[in-house]
Amino acid sequence: MTDAVPLLRPFTLRPGRAFDARDCARIVNDWIDREPWLPRARSEAEVVRHYREDVFPSQEVTVAEAAGEVAGFMAFLPAEREVTSLFVDRRGGGIGAALLNVAKARHHHLTLWAFEANKAARRFYLREGFRLTDRTAGDNDECMPDVQYRWDAP
Incomplete structure (x- = not known):
């Protein structure tokens, strides 16, 4: 049996x-509920x-829409060149890479954090040209070990 290949779906940014x-919060909440390794901190x-009160008023947010619904988003702090959130409602379809490309097109380097346990995200960031730069033992709301990645323009 082979793994199913996700169907590409048309989307706009x-x-x-x-x-x-x-x-966007629904996508995050659905992700938290799906991941057995992730405790719910909020x-x-x-x-x-x-x-609604912290991210959208203070960060640049790019949304991916598919079939008229929010299918993913990226929140970004331009001065710090930091991606603070990158979530897609399901894997596949190129939405995550397209969202990252918005920030890559504007900046010569980017940073972001991921949970160490989030192997899928960590593989994705490596495929997208990021490299591991730092680790913490859990300096986040969930108190879970995390890793920092950095991307530099070629």
């Missing part, structure tokens, strides 16, 4: 707007509030 916060309502 656009700047995130305040009303997208709830849909309630679903707190995640919604965090994106």
Whole structure:
């Protein structure tokens, strides 16, 4: 038996707007609930509030839409050149790479953090040209070990 290849779905990228916060938080909450290794540090309502009150007002957010619905997003701090959130409602389809390319097109280097246990994300970032630069024992809300990656333009 072979692994199923995800079907590419058409999507568009656009700047995130305040009303997208709830849909973005839904994607994050669904991801938290799917990952058995990830403890829930915030309630679903707190995640919604965090994106609505903290992320959207202070960061650049790019949203991917597929079939009229938010299918993924990236939050970015331009001054720090840091991707603070990158989530897709399901793997495949090139949405994650397209979102990263928005930031790559504007900056000569980027940084981001991922949970050490998130092997799929870590493989993805390596494929996207990032390299491991730092580790912590869990300097995050979840108190889980994490790793920092950096991308430099060729």
